[in-house]
Structure formats: structure tokens, C-alpha cells
Amino acid sequence: xxxxxxEVRFHGRGGQGAVTAATILADAAFREGKDVQAFPIFGVExxxxxxxxxxxxDTKPIDLKTQIYEPDSVVILDPTLLDVIDVTKGLKxxxxxxxxxxxxxxxxxxxxxxxxxxxxxxxxMKYGLGAKTxxxxxxxILGAYxxxxxxVGIEAIEEAIGEKVPRKKExxxxxxxEAYEETRGK
Amino acid sequence: xxxxTIRGNMATALGAKLSRPDVVPAYPITxxxxxxxxxxxxxxxxEMDAEMIRVESEHSAMSACIGASACGARVCxxxxxxxxxxxxxxxxxxxxxxxxxVMAVGNRALAAPINIWCDHQDTISQRDTGWxxxxxxxxxEGLDLMxxxxxxxxxxxxxxxxxxxxxxxVLTHTLEAVDxxxxxxVDEFLPKYKPELYLDPSKPMTFGSFGTPEFYQEFxxxxxxxxxxxxxxxxxxxxxxxxxxxxxxxxxxPYKCEDADVIILTMGSMSGTARAAVNKMREKGKxxxxxxxxxxxxxxxxxxxxxxxxxxxxxVLDRDISPGFGGALYGEVAAQFINTSEHPLITDxxxxxxxxxxxxxxxxxxxxxxxxxxxxxxxEKPVEWIHLNQEVL
Numbered sequence: 149x150x151x152x153x154x155e156v157r158f159h160g161r162g163g164q165g166a167v168t169a170a171t172i173l174a175d176a177a178f179r180e181g182k183d184v185q186a187f188p189i190f191g192v193e194x195x196x197x198x199x200x201x202x203x204x205x206d207t208k209p210i211d212l213k214t215q216i217y218e219p220d221s222v223v224i225l226d227p228t229l230l231d232v233i234d235v236t237k238g239l240k241x242x243x244x245x246x247x248x249x250x251x252x253x254x255x256x257x258x259x260x261x262x263x264x265x266x267x268x269x270x271x272x273m274k275y276g277l278g279a280k281t282x283x284x285x286x287x288x289i290l291g292a293y294x295x296x297x298x299x300v301g302i303e304a305i306e307e308a309i310g311e312k313v314p315r316k317k318e319x320x321x322x323x324x325x326e327a328y329e330e331t332r333g334k
Numbered sequence: 335x336x337x338x339t340i341r342g343n344m345a346t347a348l349g350a351k352l353s354r355p356d357v358v359p360a361y362p363i364t365x366x367x368x369x370x371x372x373x374x375x376x377x378x379x380x381e382m383d384a385e386m387i388r389v390e391s392e393h394s395a396m397s398a399c400i401g402a403s404a405c406g407a408r409v410c411x412x413x414x415x416x417x418x419x420x421x422x423x424x425x426x427x428x429x430x431x432x433x434x435x436v437m438a439v440g441n442r443a444l445a446a447p448i449n450i451w452c453d454h455q456d457t458i459s460q461r462d463t464g465w466x467x468x469x470x471x472x473x474x475e476g477l478d479l480m481x482x483x484x485x486x487x488x489x490x491x492x493x494x495x496x497x498x499x500x501x502x503x504v505l506t507h508t509l510e511a512v513d514x515x516x517x518x519x520v521d522e523f524l525p526k527y528k529p530e531l532y533l534d535p536s537k538p539m540t541f542g543s544f545g546t547p548e549f550y551q552e553f554x555x556x557x558x559x560x561x562x563x564x565x566x567x568x569x570x571x572x573x574x575x576x577x578x579x580x581x582x583x584x585x586x587x588p589y590k591c592e593d594a595d596v597i598i599l600t601m602g603s604m605s606g607t608a609r610a611a612v613n614k615m616r617e618k619g620k621x622x623x624x625x626x627x628x629x630x631x632x633x634x635x636x637x638x639x640x641x642x643x644x645x646x647x648x649x650v651l652d653r654d655i656s657p658g659f660g661g662a663l664y665g666e667v668a669a670q671f672i673n674t675s676e677h678p679l680i681t682d683x684x685x686x687x688x689x690x691x692x693x694x695x696x697x698x699x700x701x702x703x704x705x706x707x708x709x710x711x712x713x714e715k716p717v718e719w720i721h722l723n724q725e726v727l
Contacts, residue, residue, distance in 0.1 A: 171509050175339045178511050184339060185510055190451060190503035190689060211606040211613075213471075213504055215691050 153206040154299060155216045159235055160225035163195040165286035168312065169223065170201035173290055176300050176308035177205040185210055198233055205299075221297055224248060225268070225285050236261060246296050246331075248285050253333050264333040266292035271326050275319040287313065287320040291327030302328045335579075336514050342505035343368035345473040345512050346412065346438035346498060349480025351382050352520040353436075356407035359387035359398035361417065364450045365506040366440035369412035392417040396424035396435075403433035404541050406532030408484065410435065414502065415442035415456045422460060428495045429464025430557065431542040434487035434527070435495040438480060441469075441602065441653075442502040443688040451689020452502040454602065458630075458654040458662045464557055466496035466564055467631040469601045473510040475628070476500040478581060481515070485524050485571050492564045493529075494557070501603040502689065515579050523578050565632040585634040587626045588641045590616060594623030596704040597645040597678075599638070599667065601627045602653065604685075604692040611697030622701050627663070635670040643671075645678045647704040653686045660684070660717035679713050685720040696720050 156173065160166030167188045174186035182205040189200040202216040221244040222235050229235065235245065236258050245261050247253075248268040256263045268288035278284035287309055294302045306321045313320045340348065347369045350358070360370035376382035387402075389395045395411050403409045413421060418439065428435050443453035457467060468483060470476040476498060483496040500506055533541065545553050565585070572583040589609050591597050600608045605626035615622050625641055627634070642648050652661020659665060664682030671677035683700055686692040699720065707713055 171339075174509050178337075178339050183511060185508055186339075187503070187508040190507070192450070211610040212694075213603040213606045214693050 152208060153204065153210070153212075155219045156203040156221050156223060156293075157216060157219040158201040158203070158223045158225065159229050159233065160199055160201070160286075161195075161229070162193045162197050162199050163282060164225050165284050166199050166201040166225055169225065169286035169290055170203045172287070172305065172308045172312050173203045173293065173300060174205065175312055176290075176304035177203075179304045179307055180301060182207060183210045187215075190215070198229055219243065221246065221293075223289055223293055225289055244296055246289065246292050248289055262333055264292060264296035264331055266327045266331045268292065268323075268327055271323045271330075274326075275316070275323045277316060277319060277323060288323040288327040291324035291329075292331040294324075295328045295331040296333055335516055337511055338514060339509050339511050340473065341368065341507055341509050342473045342476050342500045343438075343440065343507070344372055345477040346480050346500060347372035347376075348512075348514060349477040349498075350410050350436075350438065351376050352515060352517060353410070353481050353484045353524055354408065354521075354526075355384050355410045355436075357385045357387065357398070357402035357409045358411060359389050359395045359402065359409070360411045361389050361392045361395045361413070363392070363414050363417040364440075365442055365502040366412045366414045366417075366438065368506070369438050369440075392420040393424060396421040396428065399435045400424060400428050400431065400433055403428070403435050404431065404533045406527070406529050408488075408527040409433075410437065410480075410484075412438040412440070414440040415444055415450075418456045418460060419444060422463065425460060425463040425465060425495070427542060430553070432493040432557070432560070433495060434484070434493055436480065436483045436487060437465075437495070437497040438476075439497050439499040440502045440506040441499045449688040450502065452504050452603070452653070453687050453689065454499070454653040455655070455687075457497060457499050461631060461662065464494060464561065465631065466494060466561065466629075467499065468496065468629055469499045469627065470505065471603055471605045471626060471628075473500070473505055473508070474512050474581070475583075476505060477512055477514070478575065478579070478583065479628075481520060481524060482571055482575055482583065484527075486564060486567050488527050489564075489567045489571075490530070492560050492567050494560055494564065499602065504603040513581070519578055523574065561632050565634065568629060568632075583628060585627070585629040586637045586641060587628060589624050589626070591623035591625060591641055591645070593621055595621040595646045595708060596623075596701055597642045597648050598622065598624040598697060598700060599627065599642070599648060599650045599663065600624060601630060601651075601663065604651065604653070607692055607694060608697055611694040614694060615698060615701055620701060630663075633666055635666070638667055639670050639674070643674070643677060646708045648678045648680045649700050649704050650680065650682050651685050651700070652682060655684050655687065664717070679707055681707060681713055681715075682717040683720050684717065690721060
């Protein structure tokens with residue numbers, strides 16, 4: 149049977165918008181006719197501390213209510229987390245890793261995982277998203293996700309941003325679109 | 335009807351908003367906090383015409399619910415865990431005074447040790463308060479059951495409070511797609527609450543007054559008759575809801591139970607994972623089914639017996655524990671069969687306490703244990719704990 153369920157894990161720091169990223173991606177997939185779930189790591193969040201969020205989508209109605217242990221792809225909003233946590237934990241073989249980084253994808257090595265990079269921080273700053281000390285990169289990184297994984301369209305992500313992002317909707321859409329255009333993988 | 339993606343707390347808050355309550359007294363507590371936040375937002379944005387009372391504790395929240403409901407208002411609130419424990423005294427009073435208050439619950443464990451995660455202990459421990467209890471599997475059910483709860487609770491034949499439980503985090507904080515019923519249809523389904531008796535200075539009367547030994551038992555008997563009657567009313571309201579909104583609800587929902595040797599009985603969000611596990615096991619030829627309890631009070635004992643009596647083993651899953659006995663659901667299911675001559679073996683599995691994830695593998699383990707029980711033809715260990723980490727014991 150063809151596997152239709154697809155699961156994504158987001159890594160960020162409290163306050164960076166990882167949970168919102170999962171929410172926007174789920175809403176975008178829902179707009180494309182998928183059944184979806186998005187949830188934070190269950191517990192207490194603290195600003196600056198490592199956080200995770202999850203997104204599950206399927207072409208069929210989702211019965212499963214468990215947390216996500218073996219994601220198909222991993223999205224990293226903050227590259228400093230790479231030294232702190234094992235971002236590949238449970239990642240399926242041949243899974244994809246999307247990293248917010250100014251480095252080239254070829255500079256990263258995570259076993260058989262395919263790596264994609266995007267300088268989401270730079271794009272977020274360009275569009276004035278968040279503060280200089282704390283840019284909000286979640287919408288830009290989703291543009292990169294759309295390009296890298298290809299199972300959620302950039303138009304749907306733009307629509308979902310319009311629905312789920314409270315402020316600077318247009319700037320956030322532009323950031324996602326620009327990241328989509330610029331994302332490179334190895 | 336529009337379909338949107340929202341978190342569980344927003345779904346119950348939206349269900350409440352569509353039901354047009356007049357008064358919402360509430361005290362925030364994790365994981366239910368988003369409910370009062372959304373209600374106050376709706377009121378501030380002019381989308382909802384209700385009085386929100388910010389109280390100083392859950393005991394006061396329930397007291398305010400009682401006062402407002404006794405005056406004839408439609409009333410709802412939300413809480414969880416310790417908050418519900420603190421309300422307990424007043425919850426008995428709401429039921430005894432026959433006030434149809436509706437509460438949205440984010441089902442959470444009770445301290446100590448302190449824990450904010452999913453568990454049914456908070457509401458199960460209030461099962462004797464006289465409240466109706468509904469448990470949702472997903473956000474859609476959380477929204478729909480709020481509307482349904484108002485209609486059942488306010489029915490003249492019932493007049494009792496009710497609660498709708500959604501699992502902490504697994505639903506309260508999880509975004510899912512939800513069909514939002516049309517306000518006009520909800521208004522037709524749930525017209526304005528018009529009680530026959532209510533507090534009115536121009537027509538003085540007393541609610542919840544002294545019940546001496548000559549009368550107390552009769553009050554309690556009438557209250558019990560009302561919650562028994564609610565069983566029938568729930569069926570009627572579920573049928574009307576289906577006609578109006580297209581979604582079907584049942585007190586207990588069987589899945590692949592017809593030929594099942596083993597039937598797994600669940601409540602709340604784990605019921606979805608149970609179906610996924612049943613599908614996986616069925617592919618391997620295992621004769622297993624599952625049943626989801628949506629209504630826990632009034633207890634659908636007859637329906638449970640009818641749906642499970644032909645199984646060899648009923649595995650009851652309890653996300654609660656009555657220390658010194660076992661799971662609450664187990665005891666109640668077993669009691670339904672005690673006077674039947676032949677019945678399945680019944681076992682209890684304590685699972686998922688304090689937010690421990692309930693996995694497909696857990697259902698497979700429970701099935702394997704159940705088949706062992708079938709082979710032995712007797713129950714050696716009636717109550718077992720699943721996923722217990724022996725290393726830390």
C-alpha cells in the first residue's frame with residue numbers, strides 16, 4: 149500500500165514561531181484537501197529554550213492521535229540548535245532536513261538525509277519580520293519547505309499565512325515566496 | 335457550513351459561542367485557558383453577547399454558574415484538573431438544584447505529583463456529582479458535543495448540568511480541521527433557554543433549600559430518574575443533530591466488533607489510535623475490534639452489553655485509577671454483566687496516565703495479552719498497567 153501519511157517535525161526556540169509554522173503548514177495542506185493535525189511538544193514553553201512542533205497530514209482522514217516519533221522531514225528554524233540537539237532523531241531513511249542557514253546545503257552532512265538550506269533570517273530581516281535580535285523566520289522557512297519537499301504548494305502556504313499570521317501578512321507572504329525561489333539542496 | 339483548522343479549546347469555545355450562552359463565569363487553568371481567552375475575545379469583538387464573569391477561583395466560577403443558571407440564564411464555563419476538584423462541592427449543588435450548566439473540560443491529571451497532561455482522573459473522580467459526561471475523540475466532536483450538551487441538559491425531562499471532555503494537549507492544543515455549523519441552523523436546533531422555574535424577585539421562590547429526612551431521598555430519586563431519562567433524550571438529540579448537521583453521534587461507537595474475539599473499550603482521543611491499531615491488526619488476520627464511549631454519564635450499560643457480549647474478552651482501557659480497586663470504567667462494565675449467565679472475560683488496563691502517549695504498539699500488546707486470557711479461559715490478573723517503566727520503580 150502506498151504510504152500517504154506524511155509527518156514533519158519543527159525545531160526552534162521558544163518565541164521563534166515553530167508552533168505557528170506547524171499551524172500554517174497544516175492549514176495550507178488542509179487547503180489542498182488533506183486531513184491535518186498540528187501540535188506543539190506537549191508541555192510548557194519558555195522563551196529561548198529549544199521547542200519542537202509537529203505536523204501530520206494524510207489524503208485519508210487521520211485516526212492516529214499519537215505524537216510523532218519518526219518524521220518524514222525535519223525543519224530547523226534556528227541553526228544554533230544543531231549543536232544542542234540531535235535533529236535527525238527518528239528521521240526516516242531518505243528523509244529531508246530543511247535548515248535556516250547562510251551556509252550551502254553541501255556543508256552539512258546527516259547520513260542519507262537530503263539537506264536544503266535557506267537564509268531565512270536574512271529574508272525575515274529584509275521584510276521587517278520580528279526584531280533584529282529575534283527575527284521571525286517561520287514563514288520564510290515554509291517557503292523553503294514547499295520547494296524542498298514539494299507536497300504543499302507555495303500558493304496554499306501564502307493563503308494559510310493570510311489566515312493564520314496576525315500581522316504583516318503581505319510581508320510574510322513575500323518572505324515565503326522569496327525563500328521558495330531561493331532554496332537550494334544538495 | 336465552513337471548514338476551518340482550529341485547536342481543541344477553540345473548538346469547544348466556538349461550540350459555546352454558537353450556543354449563545356448569556357453568562358460565562360470562568361477561571362483559567364492549563365490546558366483549558368484558551369477557552370475563556372477566546373470567549374472574552376468574542377465578547378470584546380462584538381461577536382458574542384454574553385456576560386463574562388472573571389472570578390477568583392473555580393469554586394467561585396461554579397458558584398456564579400449556579401446563581402446565573404438559577405436566574406434562567408444559559409450558562410457555561412471551562413476548567414480542568416485541580417480546578418474541577420476545587421469546583422466539586424458546587425458541582426453537586428448544580429446537579430441537585432437541577433441547573434443545566436455546561437462545562438468544557440481539558441481532561442488533565444491530578445496532583446501530586448503535579449502534571450498538566452492528559453488523563454481522565456479529573457472528570458472520572460466527579461462521576462457521582464450528577465453531571466452528564468461526554469468525551470470527545472477529536473476537535474469536531476468537542477465543538478458538536480457542546481451544542482448537543484446544552485440541548486440535552488436543558489430538556490425539561492432532564493434539567494441537569496453536563497460536561498464535555500477534550501483530552502489535554504492531544505486535543506486542547508492540537509490543530510485539526512473542523513466543520514463549523516451555521517449559526518442559523520444552531521439557533522433552530524437550540525432555541526433560547528426558557529426554564530419554567532427561575533429566580534425572580536416578583537415571584538419569590540427557593541432553590542436548593544433544606545431537604546429534611548422526609549424529603550431528601552425523594553429529591554435524590556427524582557434526580558437519578560432524570561439522568562436515567564437523559565439516556566433516551568441523548569438518543570433523540572443525537573438523531574436530531576444528525577438530521578440537521580449530517581454528523582452522527584452515538585453513546586457508544588463500535589468498530590469492527592461483529593466477529594471480534596477481542597473488543598477494546600476506550601474513551602477520548604485514544605479511540606482514534608485504537609481504530610488505527612485495529613486496522614493494522616485486522617490486516618494480519620487478528621479478530622479484534624474496538625468500542626468508543628462518547629457518553630459516560632448516564633452510563634450506557636445496556637448498549638455496552640449488546641455490542642460486546644459475543645466477544646471472548648473485553649479489554650477495558652482506563653485513563654484513570656481508583657486506588658485500591660482498579661479503573662472506574664472497568665468496574666462499571668463488569669457490573670453490567672454480573673447478572674447475565676454467560677459473558678466475556680473482562681480485563682482492565684490502566685494506560686496513558688499523566689499524558690503518557692498511547693501507542694499502536696500498546697493496543698497490540700493488549701490484544702496479545704487478551705488472546706493469552708482466551709487460551710487460559712480465565713483472568714489471572716484483572717488489572718494491569720501498560721507501559722510501566724520497571725527501572726524507575
